[in-house]
Amino acid sequence: MTTRELNDFLTLTGPGTPMGNLFRRYWIPALLSVEIPEPDSPPVRVKLLSERLVAFRDSQGRIGLMDEFCAHRGVSLWFGRNEEGGLRCPYHGWKYDVAGRCIEVPSEPDESAFCQKIKLKSYPCVELGDVIWTYMGPPEIKPPLPRFEWCAVPQASRFVSKRTQECNYLQAMEGGIDSAHVSFLHRYDLRSDSLHASKGAELTRGTDVRFDVIETAGGMVIGVRRPAGPGELYWRITQWIMPFHTMIPPYGDNALNGHAFVPTDDENCMSWCFTHHPTRALTDHELEVMRNGGGIHVTLIPGTFRPVVNKDNDYLMDRTAQKANRTYCGVKGIAMQDAAIQESMGPIQDRSKENLTTTDNGVIMARIRLRKAALAAAEGKPVDGLDPETHAVRSASIVLPEGANFFDAARDTLKVRTGVEHTSV
């Protein structure tokens, strides 16, 4: 039973909150590399864990991510001039380097020590996998860099997108963990979307489905089994890596897909979408489908990261398509089906009204792990998911003999093995 207090504990991530402090222990996807494509390109606004920040790339290509507002009189540095090694406030010309240090206050004499006292809150950044990651926690415990496979493959093997979602990160992430909904919410799309169609076992529904959840060092794996051929079971295996990464099981020849659900503020999150293939470049067909909002990706309103299909237009609900079994919930596209359903729960789902069942074991376990980790972080103890080794995992779909322990039997397929294709049927 999730009380309202526990719900707050799990969902609120602003400065000073227990879960916020936990999230600040990890490297966090902050923005796409292409958002600040080149030295001295325009600064962009970034909101992370309820903090308003500005990101820019300086003349040397270094990345800055710092307080959005000038330390002088509070002007947004989004209006700033990015030039000659720093970002300059347009009001009185104060200039900051990528570490948030004030390096020029034009009104003060050059010999003045004034600007040495001025420093904006600033967070270190790294670029990995076409994404700019940041670390917002105490410098002395900054963890090693993330080692997700999608970050490591050649750029041609990867497609990354992000979209805003108008709800708390937790209900979005729980959708990513929750394999059970696929057979319902996405039922008719698994055939129609070429990036999800499987040549292998069909998803079936009902009481023949079983869920096994196994805790791992960095999070957990969730195995869902369905009847396959005689004496065989078809397993779909999802990864969850602390604190907000999920990897969904692949279909047939298709690439691997994963998400990160990063809190923007308590009532909004950024849904990051990662597609990659471990051993080959993505095909033109795959890229075209994804650029057109297929697979786990969506079509965005130009100049924004908001989906064209959204709450304000009732997700372009199509009752005819729903009735005709072309979509299960009337919304088109796997990603927007998830978003619509999750946003419909309200900005922050009231979990005190839930009724959980056996298929929610993954969701329950994730909440327990997050809570434990937040409590550990509060006491200065180690937390899981910081070790890059725990990131080097894969999801899988596989047929195994009845009676096999999926985690033991599929152990190798759940690890990143460079040069070895993923397991998908």
Add this chain to the structure above:
Amino acid sequence: MTTRELNDFLTLTGPGTPMGNLFRRYWIPALLSVEIPEPDSPPVRVKLLSERLVAFRDSQGRIGLMDEFCAHRGVSLWFGRNEEGGLRCPYHGWKYDVAGRCIEVPSEPDESAFCQKIKLKSYPCVELGDVIWTYMGPPEIKPPLPRFEWCAVPQASRFVSKRTQECNYLQAMEGGIDSAHVSFLHRYDLRSDSLHASKGAELTRGTDVRFDVIETAGGMVIGVRRPAGPGELYWRITQWIMPFHTMIPPYGDNALNGHAFVPTDDENCMSWCFTHHPTRALTDHELEVMRNGGGIHVTLIPGTFRPVVNKDNDYLMDRTAQKANRTYCGVKGIAMQDAAIQESMGPIQDRSKENLTTTDNGVIMARIRLRKAALAAAEGKPVDGLDPETHAVRSASIVLPEGANFFDAARDTLKVRTGVEHTSV
């Protein structure tokens, strides 16, 4: 004097409020029958007394009105699939019948008792007069069905519409009770709108108007008299039936009109508009006028119940028409004049600043009756307006000899008499 406390008492109708508890003793217009036109048609969202609900018609044509959100993980059932005798949540396929009972949880074994424990809050519904009514109170004291004449006449004799209004129900309803404003706000429309034009006595203004308010078993009647021929008075008689029904006096040959002002939440209400003729079908002319937003009806934004003319466009204020005495307040159409004026008071009018006068006696009496009934309901005592006999009344316009008590003289005309036309001059 209406203190702020009393204002809250009278205006707030959410769960647990005294006035909310009172309203939950009555059958309430919830939605139009055509909103869920046929078995297995799409579910619709309904908000009533600050409760978010979903309505649907099952395969057998039975109507369900229940909590909008699935008991499992809180998804809106508006996205639900209405099929085979129930509404199915699109997330994991949980299914509910019209009583809100969970009848299938696909992940649980068939023999499981799990879903028998799951039940959504649900309210009984009936269809009367092309309207779906619901009862949101304790089952053991459910009253008999409403018996308003507009519900009972043949469909061809009736025209029903509804429109959202962006203010508390009480200030909308007080406009319906308040005959005194007609000679001002609607002055120039009573001639130009064929459904209100009277061949009889002209409305006059000023000090020649008198108001008599008489309490009845189900509410009250308000008689407004103006000078007519020598030794005669022209009476316009309004009905108010507990808790939110009004019937406005007719003009000449025209049909009867009434309203119900149903709280959506504390700052919004649904203005229901009922036109009917007791003894004949409505004419093509009448229907065409009403469909085009004439009489008490308005033109709506397609796909919504929001008027095209609304707060966001300043009600298409036309100062030229106001100056030229084509409209009194610059807004076109009787219904939107009422809505504009009532919404201009703010989401909830602050009645502590009012200065009431003799023509407000009806309004004052209605507040007293509502307050008394809410206090009675809180003590488990009977409340007025539940007896269907009290619904079987009519408004009237009539010329009576000077000195006559209008209530005695017009007693018969104020009752529903099947097959007998209403009284209107």
Add this chain to the structure above:
Amino acid sequence: MTTRELNDFLTLTGPGTPMGNLFRRYWIPALLSVEIPEPDSPPVRVKLLSERLVAFRDSQGRIGLMDEFCAHRGVSLWFGRNEEGGLRCPYHGWKYDVAGRCIEVPSEPDESAFCQKIKLKSYPCVELGDVIWTYMGPPEIKPPLPRFEWCAVPQASRFVSKRTQECNYLQAMEGGIDSAHVSFLHRYDLRSDSLHASKGAELTRGTDVRFDVIETAGGMVIGVRRPAGPGELYWRITQWIMPFHTMIPPYGDNALNGHAFVPTDDENCMSWCFTHHPTRALTDHELEVMRNGGGIHVTLIPGTFRPVVNKDNDYLMDRTAQKANRTYCGVKGIAMQDAAIQESMGPIQDRSKENLTTTDNGVIMARIRLRKAALAAAEGKPVDGLDPETHAVRSASIVLPEGANFFDAARDTLKVRTGVEHTSV
């Protein structure tokens, strides 16, 4: 250091606040004369210091500014009929004169004393300089009329506009006091906008600029000096007159410019823009430029006072123009640069996070003066800026010998001298 308490003290101006009480001691620009152009023209809504008011001009041309809502049942008098010496509520015909006195309640007998008891809150108004000014304070201490030069010159010598700004008045006004930002924020516009181009000394930047702030009876003058010819300094002198008037220094042959920053509510203000020439009519060129949003004026959304360029469209940020040094902050136009920067600080800037420097002396002094005056007002003591003599001042730009005290040397040029041109180089 501005604590949060002091920030509240300085920024909140609603009824009963210390700063609100101070502002209510002064004549305040309420609306443009052309908003209510002639007798019996339509009433308009006016919000001042968080009070919702309605303004109208009666049949005799007298101006009324009073509570927006009818004393009867709270209807907005914006829907009112302005006719025959008063504004009539459209609901029941109650009528008010320009002093807010109820002069007719149609439902009450003529001999009734009822309407004599009804009076709406109402504020006296005067017209000066194409602007309707009001006084919202205690009648017994109403000050003499304002004597700003722009009010006194012939209409042909004056151009007045106003625009809404989506932030607290104080951060807008501080921009008007703050000469230091001109060399940065407006750098590239001082050449391109013909109403600001100077034939004289160029603005330079950096450590050669010095600020002198001198307190005056009505506020202060801020002198900014930059190197000019040998042995000379170029001074730009700004006036601030209590509580919210600023006069910015002129350029070359151009006219004088000033502002008033009047609180609408705590998170919005009206930026009034005054251009005038002391000794000649404005030229067709000047008028055309200003009507097209040049100089200190902006282009407005038709039918509103909201700028076309605003927060919702990110001020039409043009990064190419910014990069190419056509604008400093990417926003076009001097006035909208100020507005964008000031609004970017948030609805009410959190001054507890500021880091002020020597060039902020004017801003600091204004805060001190406002605080002192508000404390004096609270004790019933005299406050500065009420004496019309203190309004009769000018800004200036002037070249003075090195070593001269600018205030003494420019003393004459800082006063209004009828028939004598202002000093501008």
